[in-house]
Amino acid sequence: MKANLKYNICWLILMVAGFYLMNALILVGVIDSFLENMVVTIGINIILAVGLNLVIGFAGQFSLGHAGFMAVGAYATSIMISKTPTAGVFYLSIIVGVIIAIIAALIVGIPTLRLRGDYLAIATMGAAEIIRIIINNMKMTNGPSGMFNIPQFATWPVVYIMVCVTTIIVVNFIHSRGGRAALAVREDEIAADSMGINVFKWKLAAFVIGAATAAVAGSMQASYVQTIAPNNFNIMESIAILIIVVLGGVGSITGSFVAATILGIVDAALQSFGALRMVIYALVLILIMIFKPSGIMGAKELSFKRLFNPKSRKAGAKS
Amino acid sequence: MTTLLNVEDLIKNFGGLTAVSDVNMHLNDDELVALIGPNGAGKTTLFNLLTGVIVPSSGSITFRGSDGLIPLNGMKAYKIANLGMARTFQNIRLFKELTVLDNVLIAMTANYRENFVQSVFRLPKFYKTEARIRQEAIELLKIFDMQDDLDQLAKNLPYGTQRRLEIVRGLATKPKILFLDEPAAGMNPEETADLTRLIQQVQHDFHITVLLIEHDMSLVMNLASRIYVLDHGSLLAEGTPKEIQNNDAVIKAYLGEEA
Numbered sequence: 001m002k003a004n005l006k007y008n009i010c011w012l013i014l015m016v017a018g019f020y021l022m023n024a025l026i027l028v029g030v031i032d033s034f035l036e037n038m039v040v041t042i043g044i045n046i047i048l049a050v051g052l053n054l055v056i057g058f059a060g061q062f063s064l065g066h067a068g069f070m071a072v073g074a075y076a077t078s079i080m081i082s083k084t085p086t087a088g089v090f091y092l093s094i095i096v097g098v099i100i101a102i103i104a105a106l107i108v109g110i111p112t113l114r115l116r117g118d119y120l121a122i123a124t125m126g127a128a129e130i131i132r133i134i135i136n137n138m139k140m141t142n143g144p145s146g147m148f149n150i151p152q153f154a155t156w157p158v159v160y161i162m163v164c165v166t167t168i169i170v171v172n173f174i175h176s177r178g179g180r181a182a183l184a185v186r187e188d189e190i191a192a193d194s195m196g197i198n199v200f201k202w203k204l205a206a207f208v209i210g211a212a213t214a215a216v217a218g219s220m221q222a223s224y225v226q227t228i229a230p231n232n233f234n235i236m237e238s239i240a241i242l243i244i245v246v247l248g249g250v251g252s253i254t255g256s257f258v259a260a261t262i263l264g265i266v267d268a269a270l271q272s273f274g275a276l277r278m279v280i281y282a283l284v285l286i287l288i289m290i291f292k293p294s295g296i297m298g299a300k301e302l303s304f305k306r307l308f309n310p311k312s313r314k315a316g317a318k319s
Numbered sequence: 320m321t322t323l324l325n326v327e328d329l330i331k332n333f334g335g336l337t338a339v340s341d342v343n344m345h346l347n348d349d350e351l352v353a354l355i356g357p358n359g360a361g362k363t364t365l366f367n368l369l370t371g372v373i374v375p376s377s378g379s380i381t382f383r384g385s386d387g388l389i390p391l392n393g394m395k396a397y398k399i400a401n402l403g404m405a406r407t408f409q410n411i412r413l414f415k416e417l418t419v420l421d422n423v424l425i426a427m428t429a430n431y432r433e434n435f436v437q438s439v440f441r442l443p444k445f446y447k448t449e450a451r452i453r454q455e456a457i458e459l460l461k462i463f464d465m466q467d468d469l470d471q472l473a474k475n476l477p478y479g480t481q482r483r484l485e486i487v488r489g490l491a492t493k494p495k496i497l498f499l500d501e502p503a504a505g506m507n508p509e510e511t512a513d514l515t516r517l518i519q520q521v522q523h524d525f526h527i528t529v530l531l532i533e534h535d536m537s538l539v540m541n542l543a544s545r546i547y548v549l550d551h552g553s554l555l556a557e558g559t560p561k562e563i564q565n566n567d568a569v570i571k572a573y574l575g576e577e578a
């Protein structure tokens with residue numbers, strides 16, 4: 001109990017410190033609007049990658065439909081705050097987006113999660129496309145031209161808090177009864193089944209939580225960038241999130257943080273290279289995959305438990 | 320002595336092949352029964368039928384639950400497991416990338432509850448539950464001398480210990496029947512002797528029924544109170560170790576026809 005409190009306080013201090021560091025840097029002028037934009041994009045990518053990592057890295061279900069759920073959140077927020085631009089409606093819209101994403105994830109997950117590996121990837125990709133095409137053809141969403149002038153409520157502190165909240169939820173889920181069951185499903189479905197674990201239920205749980213976090217990221221994106229179109233949420237977006245997860249390490253939340261940050265910085269630094277940017281970007285990916293195929297972090301996590309007790313060799317639990 | 324599990328006229332066809340045909344058997348409370356037979360006799364298929372991994376073509380399996388007889392045909396494997404049936408696998412199926420402790424905790428999943436809100440917001444109730452089941456898991460591992468390996472990854476354990484962990488994991492589900500599929504496979508005589516003691520201890524301490532598939536006859540004859548012999552998918556004989564040792568049909572199945 002005491003030890004747990006100590007680690008939790010450490011994480012809390014880290015989160016608060018990060019917040020004030022960012023605040024100070026903006027105040028001093030080190031972080032201008034260009035860098036702030038980069039930091040917020042990194043934050044949104046972290047939310048997306050952490051959620052997808054839960055599905056792929058921890059429950060072992062290869063989903064390629066993350067952008068679809070992101071679209072659900074983005075449009076829920078855009079439509080609601082375009083009509084009534086108040087902060088209250090903005091927060092309500094996040095919840096609405098999450099609820100719709102959960103319903104969508106259940107509808108998508110119940111038939112498709114019975115599939116395995118590549119088949120599941122293709123099925124979830126198809127499901128995300130369906131979501132995108134529905135949005136593309138609706139009046140309410142302004143069809144293919146998308147929505148503009150969405151009021152900006154998702155400032156960097158809001159995104160920062162959302163990164164913390166979604167990460168805490170995902171990490172705490174992983175280190176609980178449900179998360180262990182999901183890990184068992186990833187490791188060996190037949191063994192999990194014969195240990196009395198409802199394999200399908202825990203796959204679905206991970207999938208739904210992943211979708212909910214994607215919706216939060218979508219809401220942030222819509223209200224920060226202030227313009228969205230269905231094409232922002234196509235298969236390339238799903239793959240971009242997948243790249244972060246794979247690069248950071250499948251099964252490492254810390255890895256998703258590191259990879260999202262590195263890619264965000266690389267992306268921003270290469271902005272002036274124009275067309276060469278994508279080539280260099282791809283090259284970085286290829287090099288990392290050659291020299292560290294398990295991703296930057298492998299399956300390791302940053303853990304205060306391990307920092308304080310260097311003797312215990314195994315990666316401890318976050319929080 | 321009452322019947323805990325009853326199997327009647329069980330048949331399993333894979334296309335044109337009959338892997339298990341017309342098997343009748345029963346398991347009583349607190350007994351250790353062995354299932355033997357030459358390779359390909361259908362022993363593991365029978366195990367898979369009993370634990371719900373595959374669905375029988377016909378016949379019935381009934382389990383005596385706390386409130387009456389429960390038919391198991393077509394029931395999902397995890398539900399059968401939750402009724403009180405645990406198993407180990409012929410080709411070890413531990414959660415390899417997870418720690419020894421996690422392997423045991425996962426097996427206990429059905430025996431405790433944590434709701435989503437409690438675990439996500441780390442309410443005091445969550446820590447209390449975690450501490451309790453962790454303690455339970457450690458106690459169980461202690462019985463099997465594995466308390467020093469808690470944080471080891473399952474894949475890094477020596478072979479014999481992996482087999483042992485599979486049994487511990489099975490016991491962690493609090494079963495009424497434990498199915499052991501060739502627990503001594505690949506073990507040297509010393510490890511087999513350890514295993515024999517272990518199985519006796521398990522059965523004695525936990526008061527459970529054990530059904531054992533094994534090729535090692537010394538282990539079977541030492542442990543089992545009854546033996547079923549399976550050959551080409553059907554039951555060849557049933558009886559005490561002594562009866563089986565002197566059964567002509569069994570000797571023929573194992574050693575072949577006299578010239």
